[in-house]
Amino acid sequence: MELYKFLPKTNCKKCGKPTCMAFALDLLQGKVKIDDCPPLLESKYKNKYDALKDLLGSEEGKQKELKIDVDEDLCDGCGICVTVCPVNARYCPPTLSGKAPDYPPEKHQLFQVKGGKCELLAIKHCRRIEAEGRERECRVCETYCPRKAIKIDYV
């Protein structure tokens, strides 16, 4: 209901939904974005648009995208992230004994060291996205990086 207050409430159906209430529900679940409502982008609804953006900014924790940031200036390519990452360990057997994985990389592989620097390959296979339960809280790469070059963040 909180979100419905800031919508135009005209039931114009320009967004493809039957009513503004339906749009508000989908907005809450993250199925649609604010910009999908065409009348809201008009100048007379600008105040409501800004208010809605502020409101969603604080509530949108679940929809934020995972970002693993590797600082290239700090990284010295020691490969600890390659070895400790549980996804790498499952799909690239050489990393079990501390060795570099094969090349070209396996499609699930998350980290690789190339040209003396760590590279992020397929973030969509990270445990923080794919796994369930406590495994979702995985932070091993960030914890064990001796140079503190890896930062896990949501943006």
Place this chain on the structure above:
Amino acid sequence: MVSKRVICAGCSLLCDDIIVRSDGLFIDEVIGACLKGKERFDQCMAKNRIISPKIREEGELKNCSLEEALERVDQILKRSSRPLLYGFSNSSCEAQLKGIELAKRINGFIDSNSIICQGRILNASKKFGITLTTISEIINKADLLLFWGANPAESIPRLLNKVLFSRGKFRMTGREIRTLIIIDPVKTASFNTMGVRDVALQIDPNKDIELIRALKEECCLDGSIPPEGVAGLDKDDMKRLLLNLSGAENGVVFVGQGLLKTQKDTNLIKELLELIEIINEKQQKGRISLVLMGGHYNMAGFEHVALSNTGKNHSLQYVNGELIDSEDTIVSKINNEDFDCSIIIGTDPISHLPSSLARKLASKPIIVIDNRKSATSTIANVVLPSAITGIECTGLVYRLDHVPLELKKIINPPSNVISDKDLLEKILYNFETQF
């Protein structure tokens, strides 16, 4: 484009899992190597690479042909009676063998970099005995890693990756089952890999020997630690350290440069070996072994080559073609100015040695064999370029755990550049034939 699995010679760990993609002329991509290894592979095309022989004429280094340079080397060696050969830690074992042959022929004094690093501990081990171990055994069995005076995260970047985080045959859980202890006066980058059960000990500088003595006493007689602690550590820390050491099934002590360089006497090494011996006797189910951390990729090689060929592991003094017993080391030789020319191979003593010694070394003619410009090569009388071992020529080298590995050739060296083994062979040949 061909992908090859090669051994990286960036540091003494000699990682054998590096993939290099090259078209036969240049190296395009290096996968799996750390920044140090990458630099090593980049060295072929680096700006400070020496590709032409140089001789000093009227105070300036000038490019010349290899024959001219070798002739000048011959002149210098013919005039000298006490030449000095130093370096060899960045050369293959074949080149080291040729170096010893050359020293024997020209009645010189030959020494490697290991004399100011791990040479002393190996010398001391002749009397007391030493238990070494290999990297694969550490991966499969070790449950306690003690880094004493070492910062592996920065000096040998992939070492922690291999020994601490890897999952071995009997240590399937990897990091969780291994205990890490670091003893260092400075809080280095290695401290960042500490877990909950690990022990971080920041001791006072130059107090290592007091700590070792106190640990020894505590081993023999319980409760002998003074209540105020030793070397900046309190009683609980020391007890925790001892408990970990004596409880380990397969403990490994990594002896770093910090421990080897702090003191002048060999007492510290003797006491350390004795401490390990006492702990090994005391504990029931396991043992503690040692790994000596060298910097250059073939530092351990010279020990083996010299020991198996001459019976002495460093500081070989030849007189009339015979090896004589002498207490001299490279430092005392330079300090007493007991030399009249020097051949420096693959190292940079002018920037590594103290300035007083460097000045004395620079006062006599210097012949440099190296692949990159350094402080030594800029003041040298003759500079001979060499191919890079492990990239442009093959060679046998010893890893830091004294395991021999064969380095392969990946690309061709620049034209007219030959390996340091061939250069030494030519110098030796010229010396024997020309009059």
